[in-house]
Amino acid sequence: MMHPHTELRYISEQIGYGVFATQYIPQGTITWILDDLDQKLEESYINSLEQAMRNQLLKYCYRDSQGRYVLCWDIARYVNHSFDASCISTAYEFELAVRDIYPGEELTDDYGYLNLDEPFECIRELGTSRTRVMPDDILHFYPEWDEKAIGAMQFFNQVEQPLSYLVDPKFLDKVNAVAAGKAKMDSILSCYYDRFGTRTSLHPDVS
Helix, strand or coil: CECCCEEEEEEECCCEEEEEECCCECCCCEEEECCCCCEEECHHHHHHCCHHHHHHHHHHCEECCCCCEEECCCHHHHCEECCCCCEEECCCCEEEECCCECCCCEEEECHHHCCCCCCEECCCCCCCCCCEECCCHHHHHHHHHHHHHHHHHCCHHHCCCCCHHHCCHHHHHHHHHHHCCCCCEECHHHHCCCCCCCCCCCCCEEC
């Protein structure tokens, strides 16, 4: 579920739609969280569909650490990519604002942590040499993304959290401990789908 102070807006023919803030969303706010209405689809089901339907699902789904395709039921599926994303994913099935997001500003993700099946060609952005998202980007950029998530989590208890009631009970104690500074945050690396089974440990804590 997307933060309630967001809306879908048309951007351009090239980009299509995006998700924008309608009110101020401060750093450390949960901007999206997985909920029971989001669909988790097995790869075998995706492959059983005819091509047009499969293409639509692949366009709007991300893959979780177990390889399932997740289709968000609301406008979350329209969140666009940016190498300087305003949101960051976490090991707790929610995303955080990594900086203050102001009314009219777009909410964005770095698609590098979404376990894409194929490389994603991007619009060139200032301030980065990256022009393509790769399926294994999380293996290379997780230290940078962990740092952003830790920075955002420091404000977790200082801001309004309209989506906190949806935090999965299995994560609740850890999230509360991390927010209180009593535990290390789990790395975003734990979100990686190791499709080839080449890594043995993908659940490190970060300081």
